[in-house]
Amino acid sequence: MDKSQKNLLYLFELPQDPISLPRGGGKIHFDLENDASRPPVVSTRLAGNVPVDTMPVPERGDVAPENLGTATSVPIGSPFSFFIKSHRQAAKDLCGVFMKTKNAEDLLQVATRVHGQVNETLYIYALSFVILRKKELRNSRLPSIIEVFPGKFIPHELLMRAQLKINHEDPNQTEPLIVDHEFSGTHLKPEHRLAYWREDYGINAHHWHWHLVYPIDMDVNRDRKGELFYYMHQQMIARYDMERLSLGLPRVQKLENWRAPISDGYFSKLTVNNSGRAWGSRQDDTIMQDFQRNDFGLDFTDVTDLEIWRSRLLDAIHQGSMVDRQGKRVTLSDDVTSGKRGIDILGDAFEADSTLSVNFPYYGDLHNMGHVLIAFSHDPDFAHKEDMAVMGDTATAMRDPVFYRWHKFVDDTFQEYKVMQRPYTEEELNFSGVKIEKVGVVRNDEADILHTGWNKRGFEASRGLDFNGRPVLVELKHLDHEPFNYHLQLNNRGRTAKEVTVRVFLAPKFNARGQKMNFMEQRILWAEMDKFTVSLKPGGNHVVRSSKDSSITNPEELTFRDLENSGTDPASPDATAFNFCGCGWPQHMLVPRGRPEGMAFQLFFMLTDYAIDKVTQPATRSCPNGVSFCGIQDAKYPDTRPMGFPFDRRPPPMILNRPVEDAADYARLDNAFIHDISIKFLADELKLN
Numbered sequence: 001m002d003k004s005q006k007n008l009l010y011l012f013e014l015p016q017d018p019i020s021l022p023r024g025g026g027k028i029h030f031d032l033e034n035d036a037s038r039p040p041v042v043s044t045r046l047a048g049n050v051p052v053d054t055m056p057v058p059e060r061g062d063v064a065p066e067n068l069g070t071a072t073s074v075p076i077g078s079p080f081s082f083f084i085k086s087h088r089q090a091a092k093d094l095c096g097v098f099m100k101t102k103n104a105e106d107l108l109q110v111a112t113r114v115h116g117q118v119n120e121t122l123y124i125y126a127l128s129f130v131i132l133r134k135k136e137l138r139n140s141r142l143p144s145i146i147e148v149f150p151g152k153f154i155p156h157e158l159l160m161r162a163q164l165k166i167n168h169e170d171p172n173q174t175e176p177l178i179v180d181h182e183f184s185g186t187h188l189k190p191e192h193r194l195a196y197w198r199e200d201y202g203i204n205a206h207h208w209h210w211h212l213v214y215p216i217d218m219d220v221n222r223d224r225k226g227e228l229f230y231y232m233h234q235q236m237i238a239r240y241d242m243e244r245l246s247l248g249l250p251r252v253q254k255l256e257n258w259r260a261p262i263s264d265g266y267f268s269k270l271t272v273n274n275s276g277r278a279w280g281s282r283q284d285d286t287i288m289q290d291f292q293r294n295d296f297g298l299d300f301t302d303v304t305d306l307e308i309w310r311s312r313l314l315d316a317i318h319q320g321s322m323v324d325r326q327g328k329r330v331t332l333s334d335d336v337t338s339g340k341r342g343i344d345i346l347g348d349a350f351e352a353d354s355t356l357s358v359n360f361p362y363y364g365d366l367h368n369m370g371h372v373l374i375a376f377s378h379d380p381d382f383a384h385k386e387d388m389a390v391m392g393d394t395a396t397a398m399r400d401p402v403f404y405r406w407h408k409f410v411d412d413t414f415q416e417y418k419v420m421q422r423p424y425t426e427e428e429l430n431f432s433g434v435k436i437e438k439v440g441v442v443r444n445d446e447a448d449i450l451h452t453g454w455n456k457r458g459f460e461a462s463r464g465l466d467f468n469g470r471p472v473l474v475e476l477k478h479l480d481h482e483p484f485n486y487h488l489q490l491n492n493r494g495r496t497a498k499e500v501t502v503r504v505f506l507a508p509k510f511n512a513r514g515q516k517m518n519f520m521e522q523r524i525l526w527a528e529m530d531k532f533t534v535s536l537k538p539g540g541n542h543v544v545r546s547s548k549d550s551s552i553t554n555p556e557e558l559t560f561r562d563l564e565n566s567g568t569d570p571a572s573p574d575a576t577a578f579n580f581c582g583c584g585w586p587q588h589m590l591v592p593r594g595r596p597e598g599m600a601f602q603l604f605f606m607l608t609d610y611a612i613d614k615v616t617q618p619a620t621r622s623c624p625n626g627v628s629f630c631g632i633q634d635a636k637y638p639d640t641r642p643m644g645f646p647f648d649r650r651p652p653p654m655i656l657n658r659p660v661e662d663a664a665d666y667a668r669l670d671n672a673f674i675h676d677i678s679i680k681f682l683a684d685e686l687k688l689n
Contacts, residue, residue: 004103004104004105004107004108005104005137005140006140007028007055007108008104008107008108008111008127008131008137008140009140009141009143009560009563009564010023010024010028010030011108011111011112011115011127012124012127012142012143012148012463012560013148013463013464013560014463014464014465014466015120015121015123015124015148015149015273015274015464016077016120016273016274016275016464016465016466017466018116019032019112019115019116020032021466022052022469024560024564025471026052026469027052027053028052028053028055029052029053029054029055030055030057030112031054031055031056031057032057032112032113033056033057033058033059034058034059055108057108057109057112057113058109059113060109060110060113062097062110063097063110063113063114063117065117067097068093068094068097068114068117068118069089069090069093069094069096069097070086070089070090070093071090071091071093071094071097071114071117071118071122071126072090072117072118073086073090073297074086074087074090074118074119074122075119076116076118076119076120077119077120077272077273077275077277078119078272078273078277078387079121079272079273079279079387079388079392079393080119080120080121080122080125080273080393081296081371081372081375081388081392081393082125082211082215082216082394083368083369083371083372083375083392083394084296084297084298084368084372084392085217085297085298085354085365085368086296086297086298087122087296087297088215088216088217088218089217090118090119090122091122091125091126091129091215091218092217092218092219094114094118094122094123094126095126095129095130095218097110097114098110098111098126098127098129098130099130099133099134101130101134103136104136104137104140107130107134107137111123111127119273120149120273120274120275121149121273121393124145124148124149125212128142128212129212129215129218132212132213132633133220141558141563143463143558143559143560143563144205144459144557144558144559144560145205145208145209145395145557146201146205146459146476146557147459147460147461147463147464147559147560148463148464149273149274149395149464150274150459150461150463150464150465150474151270151271151272151273151274151275151276151464151465152204152270152271152272152273152274152393152395152396153179153201153204153270153476154177154179154270154461154474154476155179155269155270156269156270156271156276156278157269158177158179158474159271159461159465161177162177162461162467162472163467166467166468166470166472167468174471174473175473176458176473176474176475177461177472177473177474177475178456178474178475178477179474179475179476179477180477181195181196181199181200181477181478182195182196185267189264190249191264191401193247193249194240194243194244194247194249194401196477196478196479197240197243197479197589197593198398198399198400198401198403199399200478200479200586200589201457201476201478201557202478202556202557202585202586202588202589203236203398203585203586203589204395204396204398204399205395205557205586206554206583206584206585206586207394207395207397207398208394208395209583209584210232210394210583210629210630211394212583213583213630213633214228214229216351216352216353216354216355216356216368217353217354217355218355219355221355221356222631223631223635223636223637224341224344224631224636224637224643225344225347225348225353225356226340226343226344226345226346226347226348226349226350226351226353226356227341227343227344227347227642227643228347228629228630228631228637228643229347229348229350229351230343230346230347230350230411230414230643231629231643231644232629233407233410233411234411234414234524234644235527235528235552235585235629235644236398236404236407237252237404237407237408237411237524238507238524238525238526238527239527239589239592240252240404241525242507242508242525242527242592242593243592243593244512245508245510245511245512245599246592246593246594246595246599246679246681247593248512249512250512251512252404252405252408253405253408254405254408254409254411254412255402255405255406255408255409256409256412258288258303258306258307258373259287259288259303260287261284261285261286261287262282262285262286262287262288262374262377262402262405263284263285264284264401264402265281265282265283265284265285265286266281266282266389266390266399266400266401266402267281267282268281268389268390268396268399268400270390270396270399272387274464274465277387278387279387279388279389279390279396280375280376280378280379280386280387280388280389281378281389282374282377282378282389282400282402283378286377286378287377288303288373288374288377289303289373289377289380289381290302290303290304290373290380291369291372291373291376291380292380292381292382293376293379293380293381293382294382295382296388298372301369301372301373303373305364305369306364306366306369306370306373308364309363309364309365309366310366310413312362312363312364313346313349313350313363313366313413314413314416316332316346316349316363317332317346317413317416317417317420318416318420320332320333320420322345322346322349322358322359322363323358323359323362324358324359325358325359325361325362330345330358332345332346332417333421334421334642334649335421335422341642342417342421343414343417343418343642345358346414346417347414349363350363350366350367350410350413350414351367351368352364352365352366352367352368367410370406370409370410371391371392371397371406372388372392374389374391374402374406375388375389375390375391375392376388376389376392377389391403391406411524415524418648418649419649419650421649421650422649423649423650423651423652423653424645424646424649424651424652425652426652426654426655426656426669429646429652429655429666429669429672430669430670430671431500431607431608431609431669431670431671432670432671433492433493433494433498434490434491434492434493434498434500434536434607434670434671435490435491435493435670435671436488436489436490436491436605436607436670436671436672436673437489437490437491437540438488438489438673439486439487439488439489439603439605439673439675440486440487440675441484441485441486441487441603441675441677442484442485442487443482443483443484443485444482448675448676448677448678449598449677449678449679449680450481450482450484450591450594450677450678450679450680451481451482451679451680451681451682451686452479452480452481452482452591452592452593452594452679452680452681452682452686453479453480453481453482453681453682453683453684453685453686454477454478454479454480454683454684454685454686455477455478455479455480455588455685455686455688456475456476456477456478456685457475457476457478457556457557457588458473458474458475458476458559459473459474459475459476459557459559460472460473460474460559460560460561461473461474463559463560478588478589479588479589479593480588480686480688481547481588481590481591481686482686482688483546483547483548483688484546484547485544485545485546485547486504486530486543486544486545486547487542487543487544488502488541488542488543488544488545488605489540489541489542490534490536490540490541490542490543490607491539491540491541492536492537492538492539492541493538494538495538496538497535497536497537497538498535498536498609498610499533499534499535499536499610499611500533500534500535500536500607500608500609500610501531501532501533501607501608501609501610501613501639502530502531502532502533502534502543502545502605502606502607503528503530503531503605503606503607503608503645504528504529504530504531504603504604504605505526505527505528505529505603505604505647506526506527506529506592506601506602506603506604507522507525507526507527507601507602507604507663508522508525508592508599508600508601508602509600509601509602509676510600516662517662518661518662519651519660519661519662519663519665520650522662522663523647523650523663524647526604526644526647526663527592528551528552528628528644529547529550529552529590529603530545530547530549530550530551530552531551531628531639532545532549532551533610547590547591548587550585550587550590551626551627551628552584552585552590552626552628552629553584553585553586553587553590553626554583554584554585554586554587554626555587556586556587556588557586583626583629583630584626584629584630585626585629591679592679593679593681594678594679594680594681595679595680595681596680596681596682596683597680598678598679598680599678599679599680599681600676600677600678601676601677601678601679602663602674602675602676602677603674603675603676603677604663604666604667604672604673604674604675605672605673605674605675606646606666606671606672606673607671607672608641608645608671612640612641613639613640613641614638614640615636615637615638615639615640617635617636618635628643646666647663651665651666655668655669656668656669
């Protein structure tokens with residue numbers, strides 16, 4: 001095992017503190033040689049005769065500030081935002097420095113010397129980016145962002161209470177601090193009833209990791225990146241709407257009038273980069289204003305700029321083409337046999353990646369600057385010297401109710417494009433020769449009733465914050481569900497085995513008025529639950545699939561302690577799988593909350609021909625989790641069909657000579673099936689094995 005590769009883990013600890021401070025529970029010391037500004041580290045032994053590993057780090061002339069490009073332009077202790085173009089350039093410059101290193105030892109030395117010279121979040125971002133992408137380092141594993149920056153996940157008041165307790169009451173306290181999900185507000189505001197979902201550590205960690213895997217302006221040309229930007233965020237809005245309906249609230253309303261007040265404010269109670277500095281807050285009825293700050297290296301941006309970019313994108317959608325930088329027309333269509341689908345081109349322009357956008361100067365930076373103007377709406381001209389709000393950071397943006405209103409606008413724009421695509425034909429939807437005879441879900445021997453409730457997950461806040469060298473444990477309360485299995489009775493009418501793709505979606509059956517939804521009302525509520533391949537022998541087949549194997553989810557966040565105690569060699573293929581599969585929807589949030597009395601949902605199953613679905617490419621590393629939302633690193637997206645198929649388009653007018661009115665009409669086809677289930681929310685903590 002490469003010792004340097006293993007020790008890269010400890011560069012993620014205590015990002016706010018000097019690198020000379022002991023890490024790994026005091027077992028790891030970085031000793032910067034010939035550095036008069038840092039005290040020398042003396043090798044010793046901890047209590048219990050545990051040896052202290054001192055790592056000497058020689059001087060490096062190649063990491064002087066003048067060799068770091070714009071990486072030093074983001075002030076230490078301040079917010080770092082990948083939505084801001086100058087910050088993306090700083091990240092690109094620092095990633096370039098790290099990418100030039102020869103091996104793990106070289107990166108360890110360079111990164112150790114850079115520590116303290118650049119912004120903390122920028123540093124962790126660049127280090128994570130490079131570990132994921134340098135071929136000789138991809139087998140190293142990343143610790144949870146929750147432990148690296150506990151200040152972004154745990155209320156400042158609670159962290160200070162822990163510090164005071166250690167200083168004045170019980171320096172050896174071992175009881176974990178319980179973080180309830182309602183710390184940011186009360187139920188006086190209807191939106192606060194959804195705090196358990198918005199403040200969930202898992203979905204916020206997922207959002208950070210997804211934007212790490214799919215960065216913009218970083219010369220990372222991932223397969224179908226623009227389409228996945230659309231699809232992953234569309235799915236998040238669908239899942240948020242499920243929670244709203246579970247609580248008797250209407251579906252989220254898009255933020256489309258940018259000159260009207262934003263009704264709901266947000267006060268995060270969190271700190272920036274563990275620094276103790278509070279995020280900017282937004283009062284109720286704040287109005288988005290022109291951005292006129294010069295402290296973030298951004299040009300002034302007016303609300304009018306957003307409106308112009310929106311108009312140009314909508315014109316392109318309705319004209320069926322975009323204009324590239326040479327003035328040539330680029331057709332927007334999802335019916336392409338080669339090259340990019342229109343949704344991919346549109347996604348790259350909307351997000352907007354200046355290196356991939358068909359015409360960045362013309363179509364602009366709508367998605368990112370929308371985040372920025374909202375994040376600075378409380379102090380757009382720096383009159384009060386306030387920091388940006390949580391909408392500016394991918395690790396915190398999903399906490400704010402306005403995130404969902406903004407991304408509802410984003411998704412509605414994409415849906416303008418999607419409904420202009422021709423409907424799938426009956427032949428494209430059908431898969432002759434196979435039939436779904438029966439389906440169901442089973443939980444603890446009970447059929448078609450799923451249970452959700454509360455659970456807790458433990459983390460060490462002391463890995464990211466120094467509590468006088470004492471361990472501080474926290475437990476974050478979160479929604480969870482009891483595991484279940486899908487059971488499918490499938491019939492292969494052919495004489496030889498057939499490989500099929502099984503697609504599973506979930507949606508509420510009734511709208512906020514208690515009415516059964518028609519196809520178009522329910523269409524963008526269908527949330528992908530799983531997608532997998534199975535070989536069917538001729539005749540009957542009984543297929544069982546565990547909810548734990550979902551293609552959209554990622555296993556629970558692994559902590560520093562998990563990684564230290566793991567028997568897996570960080571250089572093994574298993575470790576590689578974790579690193580990239582760290583991108584994915586949290587497993588504990590797979591199932592929507594439902595209601596105490598039970599809430600009606602529908603499961604939709606469709607079989608498609610794997611011979612058409614499969615992507616021909618070299619063998620790739622096994623990464624079963626999270627691929628629907630995150631793809632596969634260094635490979636094509638493992639499905640040829642448009643993401644969200646078959647619900648990404650309007651339905652055909654007729655199926656089997658009868659009109660299509662709701663999703664159940666798709667189930668007239670032998671390869672489709674719709675099934676009613678109930679989801680019950682249990683107010684108590686779940687008893688999970």
